Amino acid sequence: MTKTIVLDRRTSKNPSLDYGDFVTCCNCGKTMLADIRIDKCPECDEETLAWADEKNQEVSDDFFYNNEEYMLVNMEEYYIDEKSIRYYYPFETDKKVVDYGVLAEYIGKKFSRKEMDKIIAEMILRHPYIDNSKRLSLAVMRNQSYYHILEFRNYNYNKQEKGNESIKYETECIENN
Numbered sequence: 001m002t003k004t005i006v007l008d009r010r011t012s013k014n015p016s017l018d019y020g021d022f023v024t025c026c027n028c029g030k031t032m033l034a035d036i037r038i039d040k041c042p043e044c045d046e047e048t049l050a051w052a053d054e055k056n057q058e059v060s061d062d063f064f065y066n067n068e069e070y071m072l073v074n075m076e077e078y079y080i081d082e083k084s085i086r087y088y089y090p091f092e093t094d095k096k097v098v099d100y101g102v103l104a105e106y107i108g109k110k111f112s113r114k115e116m117d118k119i120i121a122e123m124i125l126r127h128p129y130i131d132n133s134k135r136l137s138l139a140v141m142r143n144q145s146y147y148h149i150l151e152f153r154n155y156n157y158n159k160q161e162k163g164n165e166s167i168k169y170e171t172e173c174i175e176n177n
Contacts, residue, residue, distance in 0.1 A: 018060045087165075
């Protein structure tokens with residue numbers, strides 16, 4: 001018996017921890033367990049989702065484990081390694097960040113590759129830093145291995161006063177001045 005592969009494409013935005021919509025994309029043909037009430041296909045970004053099974057529209061993992069027709073496949077999970085977030089003051093050793101500031105919304109959450117790439121792009125555009133530090137570094141993980149190691153240099157550190165150790169975006173500080 002051939003099993004239908006079902007991609008687990010639920011994200012941190014799913015309103016349920018256990019359930020998802022059991023759908024098939026009419027454009028790319030992928031069958032998946034997606035976020036509840038999602039309109040666009042997580043794979044191809046088209047609004048072409050249909051119920052994979054009319055009788056079982058909203059299901060949990062148990063549905064697949066108890067049904068021999070399907071095999072639920074977990075997708076890769078991406079996250080920011082909280083332990084890797086460090087900053088460096090001139091002539092001092094590195095310090096562990098305790099106030100994640102603008103990055104707090106990403107800590108402790110898992111994302112798809114597409115979501116994580118958008119987060120990284122936003123960080124690059126907005127440039128996170130800590131007052132008077134020379135650089136801020138962090139690691140983005142894929143499952144348990146490194147995906148990216150990001151380092152943001154603060155070339156304006158000598159004009160800033162040491163004090164506020166919360167991460168903020170440089171572009172917001174420029175706009176506010």
